[in-house]
Amino acid sequence: MSTRTAVSDAYVVAWRNIVKIKRVPDLLVFTTLSPIMFVLLFAYVFGGAIGQGGNAQEYREFLMAGIFTQTVIFGATITGAALAEDLKKGVIDRFRSLPMAPSAVLTGRTVADVANNVIVLVVMSLTGLLVGWRIRSSVLEALGAYALLLVFAYAISWIMAWVGMLVPSPEVVNNASFVIIFPLTFIAVTFVPLDTLPGPLQTIAEWNPVSSAAQASRELFGNIPAGTPDPTSWPLQHAALYTLAWSVVILAVFVPLANAQYRRSTSR
Structure with a gap:
């Protein structure tokens, strides 16, 4: 098949999954309410605690890039969970x-x-x-922060695509992902200096x-607290470059792996 056909097919699959967000109320609620909960919880619980001996407002600005x-x-x-569910229900067939x-299928997802x-x-x-x-x-720097976050998340989604093709249960995918990602996002500069x-x-x-992604976003949003010492490690000194390098490496490894696993899973 030509590249144009592959792109067109990926667009159709992507649109199918986007429409599903609107038509499945549970997914729509999770997509919109969960981020609100995270912001309010971290801003007022952690922010309130930090505010006991520091500047709560300053901490909230520091916090947002991490969240x-x-x-x-x-x-x-x-x-990963959606692909495992499609595989389990026979949609992939x-x-x-x-x-x-x-x-x-994987590109569209x-x-x-x-x-x-x-x-x-x-x-x-908001x-x-x-x-x-x-x-x-500036507006351009802020857009750069959002773009960097989306690129990094897109790379992570290919790891999850590989896991979703490898593990036939959405529940197992969610649990395994949580066990790996949860410590990675906390042993980082996401929530504390x-x-x-x-x-x-x-x-x-x-x-x-994860630290470099949060650090780069924080710098691009202009949310580095006053008096914060400059990073001494290379990854945090060049946070945006380090994050992009990781994204490229992840894509280079897991796009072929996920597609190979897709072929194996669908040939059973």
């Missing part, structure tokens, strides 16, 4: 019976989840503005790509 990063990564897990490019993450970021940004978060940089972590965890956080 953005964590939420879009967790949003990428929808890819129906796709195989159609004259369409095999790569369109991952692209649709970018659209889902766009909705999440819009809702979270909620963040209500609790006092402000973008203190690097110098508050114990020594060994600082080293992990410095090289954790």
Whole structure:
């Protein structure tokens, strides 16, 4: 099949998954209410605690980039769960019976989840503005932060696509993803400054790509608190570049792996 046909087929699959967001009330509620809950919970619970001995407003601005990063990564897990569900229900078998490019199924699914993450970021940004978060940089820098988050989440969604093709149960995909992603998003500079972590965890956080994604977004939004020392590790000194490099590596590894696993899963 030609590249044009593959792109067209991927668009159709992506549109099918985007329409599903609107037509499945549970998914729509999760997409919109969960980000609001995260912002309010972290802003007022953690923000209130920090405010006991510091500046709660400053912490909320520091916090938002971390919440953005964590939420879009967790949003990428929808890819794996949805693919496992389609495989379990026989939807993938129906796709195989159609004259369409095999790569369109995974590409369309991952692209649709970018659209889902766009909705999440819009809702979270509006909620963040209500609790006092402000973008203190230029429009282009802010758009760059959003774009970087979406690119990184898109790369993570291909890992989840591989897991979804490997594990035939949506429940197992969700549980496995949570066990791996949850510590990665907390052993990072998502919610607390690097110098508050114990020594060994600082080293992990410095090289954790989740840290660099949060750090780069924070810098692009202009939300680095006054008096914050400059990072001493290369990944955090070049946070945007490090995040993009990780995204490229993940895509280079997991796009072929996910497609190969798709062929194996559908040939059973």
